[in-house]
Amino acid sequence: MSEVFNFCAGPAMLPTPVMAKAQHEFLNWQGTGSSVMELSHRSGIYIAMAEKAEADLRELMSIPDNYKVLFCHGGGRGQFSAVPLNLLPTGQTADYIVDGSWSKAAAAEAKNFGDINVINITKEDNGNISVLNPTEWPISPNAAYVHYCPNETVNGIEINEIPETNGVPLVADMSSTILSHEVDVSKFGLIYAGAQKNIGPSGLTIVIVREDLLGHAQIATPCIMNYKLAADNDSMYNTPPTYAWYLAGLVFQWLKDLGGVKAIAKINQTKAALLYQAIDDSDFYQNTIDTKYRSKMNIPFWLKDESLNDKFLSESEAAGLTALKGHRIVGGMRASIYNAMPIEGVQALVDFMQQFEKRNR
Numbered sequence: 500m501s502e503v504f505n506f507c508a509g510p511a512m513l514p515t516p517v518m519a520k521a522q523h524e525f526l527n528w529q530g531t532g533s534s535v536m537e538l539s540h541r542s543g544i545y546i547a548m549a550e551k552a553e554a555d556l557r558e559l560m561s562i563p564d565n566y567k568v569l570f571c572h573g574g575g576r577g578q579f580s581a582v583p584l585n586l587l588p589t590g591q592t593a594d595y596i597v598d599g600s601w602s603k604a605a606a607a608e609a610k611n612f613g614d615i616n617v618i619n620i621t622k623e624d625n626g627n628i629s630v631l632n633p634t635e636w637p638i639s640p641n642a643a644y645v646h647y648c649p650n651e652t653v654n655g656i657e658i659n660e661i662p663e664t665n666g667v668p669l670v671a672d673m674s675s676t677i678l679s680h681e682v683d684v685s686k687f688g689l690i691y692a693g694a695q696k697n698i699g700p701s702g703l704t705i706v707i708v709r710e711d712l713l714g715h716a717q718i719a720t721p722c723i724m725n726y727k728l729a730a731d732n733d734s735m736y737n738t739p740p741t742y743a744w745y746l747a748g749l750v751f752q753w754l755k756d757l758g759g760v761k762a763i764a765k766i767n768q769t770k771a772a773l774l775y776q777a778i779d780d781s782d783f784y785q786n787t788i789d790t791k792y793r794s795k796m797n798i799p800f801w802l803k804d805e806s807l808n809d810k811f812l813s814e815s816e817a818a819g820l821t822a823l824k825g826h827r828i829v830g831g832m833r834a835s836i837y838n839a840m841p842i843e844g845v846q847a848l849v850d851f852m853q854q855f856e857k858r859n860r
């Protein structure tokens with residue numbers, strides 16, 4: 500097969516130069532004669548790599564010094580448990596803003612560990628979907644924290660304004676948006692992200708946490724989920740996902756070489772605009788999300804004639820445009836266009852969509 504553009508929501512495509520570098524040094528990393536995945540996480544050469552990856556992420560996101568960066572196990576869902584275990588003292592309540600299926604799942608899991616106040620912010624009007632503006636969210640002034648998901652991977656909803664919580668720590672699940680555009684980390688108490696969308700392979704989860712939030716974990720918190728233990732041990736209390744950490748480091752370096760988050764944000768803006776324009780210009784395809792809250796990473800779209808779905812999927816696959824099937828909850832199609840997706844991939848999709856429309860209208 501010639502070139503393939505993989506639109507999978509996660510695990511998602513990785514930058515080709517990163518994969519080529521990993522392949523090149525797979526059997527003999529930095530002259531050790533071993534693969535990086537065969538080396539001790541306590542070896543000097545591995546630790547130097549790990550520290551550089553963290554430093555590069557700090558630089559990319561301008562992470563202030565009073566934040567710890569943790570390299571954890573357990574994926575995004577692992578954090579659905581770890582966040583309340585670490586940040587929700589017994590007897591207090593946490594607010595959970597729900598704007599789609601991931602934030603809903605986060606709230607459901609948190610209920611196992613304390614009192615959770617669920618705040619639904621989605622609005623549906625005639626099939627069109629929008630969300631309540633962050634300035635209107637009814638956040639409790641005495642919540643232990645407020646959790647939200649700025650980019651809902653399944654629903655294709657993105658909230659760009661950072662909510663003002665008046666001192667209540669803000670917790671964000673950035674699994675599908677981290678590093679896609681600039682964010683002011685100082686506005687957050689905690690940011691977490693599973694790696695397999697915009698950072699690297701699955702198996703690694705990044706947690707960025709303000710230092711004053713450490714050390715208040717519930718007694719039952721498993722040691723491998725305890726942020727303070729992780730921070731005190733440089734994320735090596737137990738064996739970290741060493742290969743995923745290494746590959747994440749290569750992605751951070753790739754992003755820096757590209758000009759950093761500001762540069763990729765511009766490209767992401769162009770990619771998303773190109774695809775939304777194609778959808779909006781056609782009466783064959785549609786996207787029903789309020790334009791102000793449309794995701795730039797995960798773009799769901801629906802064929803008006805849904806009986807053509809299978810044909811669209813098999814023909815797009817044959818054209819080298821893979822994994823476009825929408826999530827089963829929302830149906831239709833979804834194009835995930837994370838940092839690693841080149842603009843050529845989006846252009847190829849748009850060209851295919853236009854030709855498919857011509858053949859089938």
Ligand SMILES: *Cc1c(COP(=O)(O)O)cnc(C)c1O
Nearest residue numbers: 574575576577601652674675693
């Ligand atoms: C993918 C995803 C998750 C779940 O990640 P896992 O690593 O599979 O647990 C959680 N939140 C968001 C926003 C996601 O996109």
